[in-house]
Amino acid sequence: MTVDRLFELASAINPGFYLIAAAIWTAFAKGLSARVLGLLGGPFLALLALLYPPATGVEIAREGFAGLDLSLYRPDSLSLVFGFGFVLAAALAGVYSLHREDRLQDSAGLLYAGAAMSAVFVGDLVSLVVFWELTAIASVALIFVRATPASHAAGMRYLAIQILSGLMLMAGVAIYGFEKGSFIFADLGPMRGAVLAGVLDVNAPGGWLILAGVGVKAAFPLFHNWLTDAYPNTTETGAVVMSAYTTTLAVYVLVRGFAGLEWLVWIGAAMTVYPVFFAVMENDLRRVLAYSTNNQIGFMVCAAGIGTPLAVNGAAAHAVAHIVFKGLLFMAMGAVWMRVGTTKATELGGLHRTMPFTALFCLIGAASISALPLFAGFSSKSMIMAAAHGPGLMAVWLMLLFASAGVLEHSGIKIPFFAFFGHDSGKRPKEAPFTMLLAMGLASALCLAIGVFPGWFYDLMPYRDAAQLYLAQDLFAATHVLTQMQLLAFAVLAFVVLRRLRLYPPERRGVIIDIEWLWRRAGPAVLRVVDRHAARMAVATDATAARSLASIGSGLMQIFAPRGWAARGLPLAGTAIWTVALLGFVAALAMFK
Amino acid sequence: MSDEPDIAGKRPAASTANRDEHPLSVLLFSWTRSKAFGRVFLAVLGGFCVVLAALEFVIHRHDGAVLDALPVFHGVFGFLSFGLAVVSGWPLGRLLRRPENFYGDGDSDGGEGGDDR
Numbered sequence: 181m182t183v184d185r186l187f188e189l190a191s192a193i194n195p196g197f198y199l200i201a202a203a204i205w206t207a208f209a210k211g212l213s214a215r216v217l218g219l220l221g222g223p224f225l226a227l228l229a230l231l232y233p234p235a236t237g238v239e240i241a242r243e244g245f246a247g248l249d250l251s252l253y254r255p256d257s258l259s260l261v262f263g264f265g266f267v268l269a270a271a272l273a274g275v276y277s278l279h280r281e282d283r284l285q286d287s288a289g290l291l292y293a294g295a296a297m298s299a300v301f302v303g304d305l306v307s308l309v310v311f312w313e314l315t316a317i318a319s320v321a322l323i324f325v326r327a328t329p330a331s332h333a334a335g336m337r338y339l340a341i342q343i344l345s346g347l348m349l350m351a352g353v354a355i356y357g358f359e360k361g362s363f364i365f366a367d368l369g370p371m372r373g374a375v376l377a378g379v380l381d382v383n384a385p386g387g388w389l390i391l392a393g394v395g396v397k398a399a400f401p402l403f404h405n406w407l408t409d410a411y412p413n414t415t416e417t418g419a420v421v422m423s424a425y426t427t428t429l430a431v432y433v434l435v436r437g438f439a440g441l442e443w444l445v446w447i448g449a450a451m452t453v454y455p456v457f458f459a460v461m462e463n464d465l466r467r468v469l470a471y472s473t474n475n476q477i478g479f480m481v482c483a484a485g486i487g488t489p490l491a492v493n494g495a496a497a498h499a500v501a502h503i504v505f506k507g508l509l510f511m512a513m514g515a516v517w518m519r520v521g522t523t524k525a526t527e528l529g530g531l532h533r534t535m536p537f538t539a540l541f542c543l544i545g546a547a548s549i550s551a552l553p554l555f556a557g558f559s560s561k562s563m564i565m566a567a568a569h570g571p572g573l574m575a576v577w578l579m580l581l582f583a584s585a586g587v588l589e590h591s592g593i594k595i596p597f598f599a600f601f602g603h604d605s606g607k608r609p610k611e612a613p614f615t616m617l618l619a620m621g622l623a624s625a626l627c628l629a630i631g632v633f634p635g636w637f638y639d640l641m642p643y644r645d646a647a648q649l650y651l652a653q654d655l656f657a658a659t660h661v662l663t664q665m666q667l668l669a670f671a672v673l674a675f676v677v678l679r680r681l682r683l684y685p686p687e688r689r690g691v692i693i694d695i696e697w698l699w700r701r702a703g704p705a706v707l708r709v710v711d712r713h714a715a716r717m718a719v720a721t722d723a724t725a726a727r728s729l730a731s732i733g734s735g736l737m738q739i740f741a742p743r744g745w746a747a748r749g750l751p752l753a754g755t756a757i758w759t760v761a762l763l764g765f766v767a768a769l770a771m772f773k
Numbered sequence: 774m775s776d777e778p779d780i781a782g783k784r785p786a787a788s789t790a791n792r793d794e795h796p797l798s799v800l801l802f803s804w805t806r807s808k809a810f811g812r813v814f815l816a817v818l819g820g821f822c823v824v825l826a827a828l829e830f831v832i833h834r835h836d837g838a839v840l841d842a843l844p845v846f847h848g849v850f851g852f853l854s855f856g857l858a859v860v861s862g863w864p865l866g867r868l869l870r871r872p873e874n875f876y877g878d879g880d881s882d883g884g885e886g887g888d889d890r
Contacts (some may be wrong), residue, residue: 330878334878456858460858460859460865461862461865532798533794533795533798534793536798536802539798539802578840581847581850581854582854582857582858585850585858586854586855586858608793611795659832662825662829663847666825666829666847666848667850669821669851670849671851671854672818673818673822673852674851675855676814676818678860680811683860685862690871691872691875691876692866692871693871694869700876701875
C-alpha cells in the first residue's frame with residue numbers, strides 16, 4: 181500500500197474520530213510521552229484531515245443502521261470552519277493540561293472534543309444527536325473529576341439539563357425525520373433574497389422541539405444557568421475545555437438549521453445584554469467569564485438569525501475566535517485558581533508582580549474579547565455588527581453596541597484589573613507552570629494572528645468572497661476603526677471616572693441569585709412542603725388511601741394490560757412526546773436533589 | 774525570586790513585595806504603581822478621547838443611519854452604556870446578592886495553593 185493510498189484512506193475518516201481514538205488512548209496512557217502522544221497526536225491527525233479534506237459538499241462515509249442511512253462524514257465550508265475551531269481548542273487544552281496527570285480528565289476532554297468535532301461533520305440528524313449526547317456525557321466527567329461536594333451537585337444539575345435538552349432534541353428529530361421522510365442535515369440552505377434559509381423547517385412537526393433542545397444547549401435566556409453553574413465548579417483545565425464545545429456546537433446547528441429565523445435575532449440580542457448586568461455584580465471571576473460566554477454566544481445567535489452571508493460569516497468567525505480568546509481568559513483564570521486557590525475578586529489583586537506572563541496573556545485575551553483593533557474579536561465581531569447595521573435592525577444594533585461596551589467592562593477590564601492589578605492583595609503565588617504558559621502564549625499568538633492578518637482567517641469562512649470583500653472595503657476602513665476606538669476609549673474613560681468618583685461598586689463576597697434560584701431554592705422548598713403535607717395526609721387517611729391505591733392500580737391494569745389502551749398502536753410522534761415528557765419530568769426532579 | 778515555596782497568602786504584603794517580584798513584572802508593569810499614575814493616565818486617556826472625537830470631523834463621513842450620524846455617537850454611547858452597566862450594579866447587587874453559602878453546597882474555591890501537581 182502506498183503512502184498516498186494510506187493518506188487517502190486516512191482523510192476519508194471523520195476528523196472527530198481521531199480525537200475519539202486519542203481519548204481511548206489517553207485513558208490508558210501512562211507517563212508524559214504517552215500522554216503527549218494522545219493529547220497532541222489526536223488533534224494533529226484531526227488537523228491534517230481538516231487541511232486535506234477529500235472533497236466538500238460530498239458524502240464521504242455512509243453507514244446503514246436500524247434501517248436508517250447515516251452520513252458519518254460530509255464536510256462542507258461551514259463544518260470545516262467549526263471543525264478548525266474545535267481542533268484548535270483540543271490542541272490548546274492538551275498543552276494546557278500537561279501539568280496535571282489525570283487520565284480521566286485527559287480522556288474526557290478529548291472525547292468531548294472528538295464528539296463535538298464528529299457532530300459538525302456528520303450529514304444527518306440522527307448521527308448529530310448521537311454525537312451531541314456523547315458531548316454531554318464526556319463533559320459532565322470534567323465537572324465530576326474535581327471531586328468536591330459542590331462540583332458533584334453542579335455536575336448532577338448540569339447532567340439533568342443536558343439530558344433534558346438532549347431528549348427534546350431526540351424527540352424533535354424523530355418526529356421531524358419521520359414526518360419529512362428524511363434525516364438529512366447537510367449543506368447550506370437556499371438563499372431567500374439576501375438571507376440564507378436554514379435547512380430545517382421550524383414549523384414542521386418536531387421543528388420547534390429541535391430548536392428548543394438546541395436553545396438549551398446554546399444557553400438561551402432562562403436556560404443559561406447551566407453555564408454559570410458548571411464552569412466555576414470544574415478544574416482549571418475543565419473550564420477551558422468546556423468553554424469551547426457545547427455552546428459553539430449549538431451555534432453551528434442554529435446556523436445550518438435555522439439561519440434567517442427572525443426569533444433568533446431577538447433572542448441573541450437579549451443574550452448579549454442581560455449577562456452584562458450579572459457579570460458586573462459577580463465576584464467569582466470564572467463565573468464572570470461564564471456570563472461573558474453567554475453574552476458572546478448571543479452575538480452569534482443574533483447573527484444566525486440575521487442570516488445574510490456577512491452575518492453567517494460573522495457567526496462562524498466569532499465562534500472560532502471566541503474559542504481562542506475565551507479559552508485564553510479561562511486559562512489565565514485557571515492558572516490563578518490553581519496557584520491562589522480562588523478566583524474571587526475580593527481575594528485577588530496585584531498578582532502581576534509574580535505572575536507577569538499570565539497577566540500579559542490575560543490582557544491579550546481581554547483586548548481580543550473587547551474587539552480592540554488588531555485583536556481577534558475585532559476581526560470576527562465586526563462582521564456581525566456590520567450585518568446588524570441594516571434597515572429594520574436599529575434596535576438590535578443598539579443592543580449589540582451596548583453589549584460591546586458591557587463586554588469591555590466585565591471581560592476587558594474587570595477580569596485583568598481585579599485579578600492582576602487593582603488593590604494589592606499581598607498574595608505572591610508562583611507563576612503558572614510552563615505548559616500552561618505555553619498554551620496561553622499560543623492562544624495569544626492566534627489572537628494576534630487573527631487580528632493583525634485576518635486574510636487567512638477570512639479564507640476559511642463559508643462565504644469566502646463576502647468575507648474578503650468586507651476585509652478589503654470595511655474592516656480596517658478609517659471610519660470603522662475610529663468609531664470602534666471611540667466606543668472603547670470613552671468606555672475606559674467612564675471606568676476611570678467612575679472609579680475616581682467612587683461610583684464603581686466595590687467587589688463584595690456573596691452569590692448573585694439568578695433564574696437557577698427556581699430549581700435550587702424554590703423547587704426544593706415547595707417539594708418539602710408537599711412532602712410534609714402528603715405524609716400527614718397519609719397518616720390521617722390510611723384506609724382511604726389504600727382504597728384509592730387499589731382503584732388506581734386497577735385503572736393502570738386496564739391501561740397497560742395486554743389488550744389495554746397503551747398496548748394499542750400509537751403514532752410514533754405521540755410516543756416520542758410522551759417518552760420525552762416522562763424522562764424530562766424525571767430529569768427535572770433530579771435537579772431538585 | 775525566593776526559593777521558598779510561594780504559598781498564596783502566607784506572605785505579608787508590603788515588606789516582601791519588591792523582593793518577590795518577577796523581573797518581567799518590573800519591566801512591564803512597575804510604571805503603573807507610581808503615585809501620579811492615576812492622574813497621568815486620566816489626562817492621557819482624556820486627551821486621546823478628545824483626539825478621537827476631533828478626528829471624526831476629519832475622516833468620519835456620517836453616512837450611516839440617523840443615530841450613527843450624530844457627532845461622536847459611538848463615544849457618547851460607549852461612555853453612557855458603560856456607566857449604566859456599572860452603576861446598575863449598586864441597586865441590583867442589593868436586590869440579588871446573597872451570602873456565599875446561600876445554596877448550601879459549598880463554593881468553588883479550591884486550587885492547589887501554589888504547588889505543581
